[in-house]
Amino acid sequence: xxGALTALLFLLLEVLSADPAASxxxxxxxxxxxxxxxxxxxxDQPGWIVHVVRPRERVGQIAVRYGVSRDELAAWxxxxxxxxxxxxxxxxxxxxxxxxxxxxxxxxxxAPGDTWTEVAIRHRVAPGDLKGWNLRSAGRPLAAGMHLKxxxxxxxxxxxxxxxxxxxxxxxxxxxxxxxGSPSSGRLLHGILLPLSALWRRGKQDELWxxxxxxATMIEAFTRLxxxxxxxxxxxxxxxxxxxxxxFRPHRSHRTGLDIDIRLPLLPTVPIETYPTPDTVDWPALWxxxxxxxxxxxxxxxxxxxxxxxxxxxxxxxxxxxxEELAPIIHWPRKDRxxxxxxxxxxxxxxxxxxxxxxxxxxxxxxxxxDETLARRGWIEPRPSGKESREGARARREAWVLAQRQxxxxxxxxxxxxxxx
Numbered sequence: 242x243x244g245a246l247t248a249l250l251f252l253l254l255e256v257l258s259a260d261p262a263a264s265x266x267x268x269x270x271x272x273x274x275x276x277x278x279x280x281x282x283x284x285d286q287p288g289w290i291v292h293v294v295r296p297r298e299r300v301g302q303i304a305v306r307y308g309v310s311r312d313e314l315a316a317w318x319x320x321x322x323x324x325x326x327x328x329x330x331x332x333x334x335x336x337x338x339x340x341x342x343x344x345x346x347x348x349x350x351x352a353p354g355d356t357w358t359e360v361a362i363r364h365r366v367a368p369g370d371l372k373g374w375n376l377r378s379a380g381r382p383l384a385a386g387m388h389l390k391x392x393x394x395x396x397x398x399x400x401x402x403x404x405x406x407x408x409x410x411x412x413x414x415x416x417x418x419x420x421x422g423s424p425s426s427g428r429l430l431h432g433i434l435l436p437l438s439a440l441w442r443r444g445k446q447d448e449l450w451x452x453x454x455x456x457a458t459m460i461e462a463f464t465r466l467x468x469x470x471x472x473x474x475x476x477x478x479x480x481x482x483x484x485x486x487x488x489f490r491p492h493r494s495h496r497t498g499l500d501i502d503i504r505l506p507l508l509p510t511v512p513i514e515t516y517p518t519p520d521t522v523d524w525p526a527l528w529x530x531x532x533x534x535x536x537x538x539x540x541x542x543x544x545x546x547x548x549x550x551x552x553x554x555x556x557x558x559x560x561x562x563x564x565e566e567l568a569p570i571i572h573w574p575r576k577d578r579x580x581x582x583x584x585x586x587x588x589x590x591x592x593x594x595x596x597x598x599x600x601x602x603x604x605x606x607x608x609x610x611x612d613e614t615l616a617r618r619g620w621i622e623p624r625p626s627g628k629e630s631r632e633g634a635r636a637r638r639e640a641w642v643l644a645q646r647q648x649x650x651x652x653x654x655x656x657x658x659x660x661x662x
Contacts, residue, residue, distance in 0.1 A: 274403035276395050280342040287338045295344045295392055296329040297370050301520030303327075306396055307337035308510045311520075339510070341396025351387040362558050364391050398509050401470040401529045402560070408468060409440055412460055418453040420497035420600060420607040421486075425661065427497040427608070429486030435459075440467060441478050448480040448489070452498035454601030455481065458539045459501070465533040472526050475513065477504040479593055494597070494662060497607065501596040505549075506530065517592045519549065524556035527594075532557075534596060535570065535583060538624025541614060544587035544595040544662040547573060553584070569631045581618065581635060583626060587662040595662045599625060616641050 292303055300323055304314045311323035318333045327333070349360060360383070361368040372379035374390045383389075419430040432450035435443055440463035443449055451459070466472050479502040482495050489495040495502075505517040506526045515521055531553070534540050545553070550573035557567055568575070572582045579585055587595065599614060600607035615621065619638030620630045 271399070271403065273395065273397075274399045277341065277398050280395060282340040284338045284340070287336050290335050290337060290340055292333045292335050293343075294327050294329055294331040294333065295346075297373050297392070298327070298329070298344070299520060300325060300327060301518060303333065303335075305508055305510055305520055306341050307335045308339055308512065309335060309337060310512070310515065343396070344392050344394045347391050347393060349389045349391050351383045351385055351389060353385040355383050355385070357383060358558075360389065360391075362555070364393055365397075365559050366391065366393070367555065398523070399525075400474055400509060400523055401472045401525050404471045405469065406467045406471040406473060409438065409464055412436055412438060412440075412456075414453065414456055416453045418451065418456070418498065420452045420454065420499050420604050422497060422606070423608045424494035424497055424500055424597060427486060429482050429484070429496070429498040432482065432484045432486065432498055434484075435478060435481060438463075440464065441476050444477065444479045447483065449478060449482075450484045450486075450498060451481045451501075452601065452604070454539070454604060455498050455501070455598055458534075458537050458598055461537050462530075462533040465536065466530050469533070470526075470529040472506075472529060474506055474509060474523065474526060476506055476530065478502070479504055499598045499600070499607070501598075502593050503530070503596060504593045519552055522549075522552065524552045525559060528553055528556040528560060531570075531584065531594075532560075535626050536624075536628070538627035538630065539598050539601075540583060540626045541597045541599045543584045543597070544590045545584055546588070546591045547586035549591060550584060550586070566628075569634060581638065590662065597662075 290307075292307070294303070300314055300320065301311050304311045307314075314320075314333065314335065315323040315325065317336065320327070349364070351360070357371060357379075358368050361371040364371075371389070371391065374392060378387060378389070414433050414436065415431070417431045418433045421427050421430055429450060429452060433453060433456055434446060435441075435449040435451055435456070437443065440460070463476070466476075480489075480492070480495060481501050482498040483489050486496045486498060492500075494500050506523045507513065507515060507517060507521050508523045511521045531543060534543070550571050554567060554571050554573050557571065558564075569581055569583070571584045572579055572586060575582075600609070600611045602611065604611075611625075615625050617638070618625070619634035619636070619641065620626065621637070622630075624630055
């Protein structure tokens, strides 16, 4: 039995033996988990309301609050374009069937040792916005006793880590589907069609064929997402591979059943047909999904546009992750050592992320070979991309590079052989 399948069985046993009361109450006791639902007024039919723009609010953010599009909001108010800047105090007309509570300004008294970043994280706002609200103080370090203006949003949806989710129905599948060759020139043997499940929503069936290793890893990760974080929003799987692998236009890869394209999850107020943008993406949910995937220990690399990684980074910081923990996971804000991170930049990966898994332990004809990738990354079994493997990876990687140079004098390029989407 593969490691992914074994881990899945242990996970399901933990879920089934958990306290039933835990799934019906807030897991972290944060009143914000329910406040946005309880204080949002739902109208019987759409009606016109007036929204007063708060400092540093964007058109896209305002549209998300009311479940409308940026284009509609711009047209109703004769804005130059959907990305136009609007001044604080401007009144905008909105045709909506929901009215969330307005943003609120609070005053925060700086405590000893506080930094701009820590205060921003504590209030789940962007550091740039916090400084923008306090321009007179923005150019100097914080001092205890200073007063800062902070605009909080009680109407912002909270979709993760509020309560545990329900265990999904078990999924049975064949164990003979195998990846052979490389992501850009290989094929898929005995592919398995991604099954219907409450864990995900499927795209076109002829583009959703996976290896047994891939399907086992997906089940484990998505079960963690649904149960541990309680996320019940839609996650759309766009493509994996064709039934027998091989060429899959317009992709250069996706030939062996190890590559998974997943649309970035949307906030619950956003119409499902909306193309994901920084304002419409549910960044905390995306972070929970990525963490669940990485925690399987089977992720080789995740491709996501560099400009979007900043939003993902701050969502992870809101979740309590430290810069040291995120350094080997998200490339932003760094510009070096791309080889040691999992989430990397790739062009045209703005509305979706591309997840590539390691070759399975029982896939000897899959390349780059699992042991080769692990050696180049400094990762170790049994859960290569898991936290316990990432610790100490840099030292192991540098030792491997030195050994390679001593053997043949070759210079290492830094890549693990799977760094092209």
